[in-house]
Amino acid sequence: MKDPAHRWQWHALDAAVGAVTADCTECGLCVKHCAFLQRHGTPRAMAAHADSGHENGLIVAYECSLCGLCHAVCPFGVNPAQFFLEQRREAVLRGVGPLAAHRPLLAYERKGTSRRYSLYALPEGCTTVFFPGCTFAGTRAEAVLAMHDLLRRSLPRVGIVLDCCTKPSHDLGRQAYFLAMFGEMKDFLVNQGVRTVLVACPNCYKVFQSYGSPLQVRTIYERLTEEALPRQDLLRGTVTLHDPCVLRHEPAVQDAVRSLVHHVGLQVMEMPNSRERTLCCGEGGGVGVVAPELARQWSVERARQAEKDPVVTSCAGCAAQLRRFMPTVHVVDLLLDGQRALAGKARVSRSPFTYWKRLRLKATLKRRFSSARLRERTFQPKP
Known part of the structure; x- marks a missing residue:
């Protein structure tokens, strides 16, 4: 007999499964953009085979970065990331999640x-x-x-x-x-x-x-x-921007970061995946400790899209993840001392x-x- 919290969560998972199976047409657009789905199948196939008594399906959900790109590219508004999050919540209530790898x-x-x-x-x-x-x-x-x-x-x-x-x-x-x-x-x-x-x-x-x-x-x-920012010599050159995936639907924040980059004199070259269709840096959802090869694929693709331009981001976590693969600076580093930041000498612990x-x-x-x-x-x- 499930306790009230577990009954509520079971219904939430059931609703998420129903939403995916009802609206996903298996067009393959989200699969094209996501290594996790390429490994495990379309959202509809995964939802259709979600067995409430099988724990392995719940554990697989921890390989999803929860970045929401699948939702952003879906022409029918399907949100598979919510389904995978509900699976994680169900895993916790059953005592199989979080995983041992998540302890750090x-x-x-x-x-x-x-x-x-x-x-x-x-x-x-x-x-x-x-x-x-x-x-x-x-x-x-x-x-x-x-x-x-x-x-x-x-x-x-x-x-x-x-x-x-x-x-x-x-x-x-x-x-x-x-x-x-x-x-x-x-x-x-x-x-x-x-x-x-x-x-x-x-x-x-x-x-x-x-x-x-x-x-x-x-x-x-x-x-x-809206503030009077510290004065510094204007920088020259071009950078590209990594929009954090949790802000993919926040154009006001995205515009503000671009405005700050322009404020220090830099030009912005947009990546193919930016703003609403931005990519995960590889850190999202804790995937790096469970399936590091999947996390690495996100980072490598980001490096490929950046080409040779330095990357600017507004997320300290994204900056730490991406700098392993390409020159990456936080936008605040640019505002405080842009020359040192672009030279890779920003004060970062x-x-x-x-x-x-x-x-x-x-x-x-x-x-x-x-x-x-x-x-x-x-x-x-x-x-």
């Missing part, structure tokens, strides 16, 4: 939500907070401080939150845990009078957009187009120093906000 991802997330690494710094009258996210804060701690200084010029009471949005748990199917952790953070911010969250991480943007109401969410890239950087950043912010309301996260959901 979950350990990284636990650190982000821990008392040691988290910090909420809210000045009196704070209604807007800067939420840099785990990867951006760890790899670019100095940039976090610089961005906060910029924001304070027009938002003198802007606060800052060092925490994890728990998107890894969300994407791995741990929906109950995710809703409890993110919900506690959201409720705290709302109860403290916060109304707007400015994020640096596209994944954080997606989480706040989908689950953060009544909080309003914007990226710092949109906000920076790498693991394990990223953890030390996050602790130093927290200590600096505690001094900066010595008179503000400070909080460290201690909440953990009940089993």
Whole structure:
């Protein structure tokens, strides 16, 4: 007998299966763009053979990057990624997911939500907070401080939150845990009078957009187009852009990043797959720890499309993944010191120093906000 949560999830999976089998015509367009589907079959075939009693089909869903390209190219609006996400949630409820290979991802997330690494710094009258996210804060701690200084010029009471949005748990199917952790953070911010969250991480943007109401969410890239940015000598040359896959349906954010690139003097050469039809960098959905060859195919294809142009992106995770295959810089690196960034000398920390950087950043912010309301996260959901 399924408990109420499991019954609800079973119906959600059943609905996702029904949507795919009803509308997918097996035209093959999504398969053409996706190595995962080339390996396992069309969405309709996978949904038609989804056996509620067979665990192997649920485990296969962890090889999907959840990037949503299948949905973007489908002429009939089918969303296979939602079907694979529901399969992951079902796997968790049955105790077969997440997989052992996902332990490092979950350990990284636990650190982000821990008392040691988290910090909420809210000045009196704070209604807007800067939420840099785990990867951006760890790899670019100095940039976090610089961005906060910029924001304070027009938002003198802007606060800052060092925490994890728990998107890894969300994407791995741990929906109950995710809703409890993110919900506690959201409720705290709302109860403290916060109304707007400015994020640096596209994944954080997606989480706040989908689950953060009544909080309003914007990226710092949109906000920076409205700020007086630091002056520097204009750069020359051409770059190409990698739009993070979670922002494929966010033209305002995409336009803001392009505007910032043009602001420093660079021209943009668009890749064949950009904006709504952008590709995954290879990091999406935690595929790299389960099927690294599939993750690598995304990265290699991105390198092929970039040709010889340096790649600019607004995602610290994408930047870390893609720089293994091609010169890649974060758009904030361009804004702070474009010459060094294009020369591959931007101040970017790498693991394990990223953890030390996050602790130093927290200590600096505690001094900066010595008179503000400070909080460290201690909440953990009940089993």
